[in-house]
Amino acid sequence: MLDLATELSAWAEEDRDFAVATVVAVGGSAPRGPGAALAVDGDGTVIGSVSGGCVEGAVYELCRQALADGETVLQRFGYSDEDAFAVGLTCGGLIDILVTPVTARSPARAVLRAALSAAAEGEPTAVARVVRGPAELLGQALLVRTAGEPGEAHGRADAEGPGRADGAMRAGAVAYDGGLGGRRELDRTAAAEARAMLDAGRTGTIELSPDGSHCPDGLTLLVETRVPPPRMIVFGAIDFAAALVRAGKFLGYHVTVCDARPVFVTRARFPEADEIVVDWPHRYLRRTGTDSRTVLCVLTHDAKFDVPLLKEALRMPVAFVGAMGSRRTHAERDRRLREVGLTERELARLRSPIGLDLGARTPEETALSIAAEIVAARRGGTGVPLTGSGTPIHREAGEREAVAAA
Incomplete structure (x- = not known):
């Protein structure tokens, strides 16, 4: 989502309703990585890409549906060779996509708009969103940014319910806006994890339990970061x-x-x-x-x-x-x-x-x-030609490290 910050921040300033589809996770030879996004506004205008063309049509329709019903959804697309009419990735990969409406009814609207504005202005920014977990938490968001730190906390992040961006809390040395369902310990842990990923300039998922401890059976958060260009x-x-x-x-x-x-x-x-x-x-x-x-x-x-x-x-x-x-x-x-x-x-x-x-x-x-x-x-x-090489076209982080060490 943050890769479209400039355009989406302008949409938010114009008070447009829109839905944004974000790549959460990929497997195999998927064309784009976590954080890649496609957005659709109320008039049907579309920007961005999540797959290089393979599933764009289906994702567009998911965004239109999210605008109509206000529901956040997580959708998986996979290989489609067995069914000529199925929507899927012809490259043979898997892709999980989170579709989030950003409308007046959206609980995370304020924090997502704040995240887009901060990223568009060039601030180092991280936004964490629930992508797997209890239905009531799906799509909830928390914003971490470095501007203005250190400083005193002001307001309550959950004073008027989750998703408020007009107050801020601090998790140790980490300031954050918004929240994940008013669960303070979870917010603090998520904020600390998001700040660590922001410092590294990484985008990806983390696993937490509802009480804030690390647990693969709990929540999955997508943490997107936007840092100044290298x-x-x-x-x-x-x-x-x-x-x-x-x-x-x-x-x-x-x-x-x-x-x-x-x-x-x-x-x-x-x-x-x-x-x-x-x-x-x-x-x-x-x-x-x-x-x-x-x-x-x-x-x-x-x-x-x-x-x-x-x-x-x-x-x-x-x-x-x-x-x-x-x-x-x-x-x-x-x-x-x-x-x-x-x-x-x-x-x-x-x-x-x-x-x-x-x-x-x-x-x-x-x-x-x-x-x-x-x-x-x-x-x-x-650096060798892909023709005849047999090497993966898209490498995971571990594979990149192995190549670098070789």
């Missing part, structure tokens, strides 16, 4: 960098271009970059913010820039460090980095020459090869 920092204002900026933006990164030469790093050359920085790369990297999702692409291939920059970069807990250059350039760079004290473990993190072997020649082709390697590193892909 950073891509491109060092080196060359023609290849302009193409990589466009690729980075396409992949959803907040892209910065940094170069020490003001004549090259200009807004005219990089109109699509979010930030243009004139500074020595290593000095800028020391002072800027990075995290475990940050991607660093070093395109300078000049030792006076590369060595001090990579010395910093390879000792930082970022997601990806890649450097451009020929194999000869890489060998010389490797020698220099060893001379300044980098260890074998640190050097093993460097992806150089950067990019997958696509036979790229042009800046655009090279940017594509770099972007492909970044995606493979992030998702645990191998």
